[in-house]
Amino acid sequence: MALLASAVIAVISRLGYLGIVLLMGIESACIPLPSEIIMPFSGYLVSQGTLTLGMVALAGAVGCLIGSWLAYAVGAWGGRPLIERYGKYMLISSHDLDLADRWFQRHGDITIFVGRLLPVIRTFIAFPAGVVRMSPWRFSVYTFLGSFLWCWGLAWIGMKLGEHWDTLGVYFHRFDGLIAGGLLIAIGLYVWRHLRQMRRA
Template sequence: MIEKIIAALAGWIIAVISTLGYGGVVLLMAIESACIPLPSEIIMPFSGYLVFKGELTLWGVALAGAIGCVVGSIPAYYLGMYGGRPLVEKYGKWVLISHHDLKLADRAFEKYGEIIIFIGRLLPAVRTFIAFPAGIARMNMLRFIAYTFVGSLIWCWVLAYVGMKFGENWTSLKVYFHEFHIVLTVAAVVFVVWYVRRHLRLMKHHH
């Protein structure tokens, strides 16, 4: 069943990007960032395939993806800010947000602070929901947008690049993405550890 849904989604995603080009990438990534789990693992590699075909440019699709992420994250941020937890707990299930996802995003935000917005954008699953706790915590909007944009730009560029390199075989990436997630997650964890240690060292110096 889930395979069917993904196949249908993939078909729709491909149609949207083929028709609207960069605008389609912005739109889809906005939906993905507004806590509706559209797979960016299909959106961006397909965009990369179109780069391979010469229809779009790599930086163009990466930028479009990142802009989409910012656009989609802003409503989620405000939902967190004004509706907060009760709203999410009540309606979250309609957009497939589980309490578990929320707790994960929350805990990450509390533990690592604002840099998690950047790192969260590089983590599958977390990236879709990370805007909520930022809104609940009333994080500085400009920093929120900057972190979201930079983190998303890296994510979108990498996925589009991989799609471009694979060219005609971009659909066979699905298998790799599973492993790719593991690599990304490990990289993000390493970054977090480094960041936290650096942070602690700086704090020691100040005291």
Template sequence: MLEKIIAIVAAWIISIISSMGYGGIVLLMAIESACIPLPSEIIMPFAGFLVFKGELHLWGVALAGAIGCVLGSIPAYYLGMFGGRPLVEKYGRWVLISHHDLQLADRWFEKYGDAIIFIGRLLPAVRTFIAFPAGVARMAMNKFIVYTFLGSLIWCYLLAYIGMKLGQHWESIEVYFHQFHLVLVVLGVIFAAWYIRRHLKAIRDV
């Protein structure tokens, strides 16, 4: 069942990027950064594959991804700011944000300060919800945008680079996968299974 859902999501992501190019990357990464679990681990590697094919440019892909992350994070930031922690605790479970996640984010803010936004953007899963606690903590918006952009730029570049390199070695793995998106589906299933299992367990333990 999970494999089918990820396959459908992957096909939709691929169609968006194929038809809209950089604009599609901005759109998809904005959705991912708005606390909606749309995996950047599928979005950016496929964009990198299109870099390998010569349809897009690596830095253009990375910039589009980072811009999308900033745009999607701003609404999540304001939800945290004006709704506060009670809103996140009440509705966060619907986007798989657990009480454990909030406690972890609080500890990180206390330990690392505003820089946790930059660090969090480099961590799988955490990057999806880190804008909420930034809003709750009323972090300065200019710092929030700068740290979000820089961390996201590195993350998007690395994932796109991986996709580009996979494309360069496509002949050696084509024996196992008839289409490139199947590679992404496998990666997406592994990530989604871990992410959902971890968060559902944390929510049940509350």
């Protein structure tokens, strides 16, 4: 984490807003680069008068959108064919894909928006949206809105914390553990249900 923080500080200190776009783009392309470091440090620079809060939030949201487009494209062009072909080995059936399609058709907007406000989930939410081929326009709008709020909030907290901006990551990693634990439980229940259905069949 200290190494990541040093790299983030170096990139943003050198490139400013462009560095924020770059780092948040990486974070949103399914690469777990913690925004809990990127945005609070940017907020600290706001408190020093180097950057402005609005532009920091905008740069972060633009980066999230660009990275999310990449993850969406991978899911749309390669994810579904691979899942349809090899999904049975991961206990993912065509029926599961149909359910996901219907879910995103009915609740995709709020799923993307809320997903962008949750640690861990926000990093990976674009890929399944691409797999089910959610409307690119709606995906982009709700990705940008959710990302802007997330980036603005983290930057604002970093601005208020000032030189203590790096303490925020400790609190967010507690939520990371809770969310990761919840996901593991959900995956376990999913696998158990499918194995039970296979035994019955």
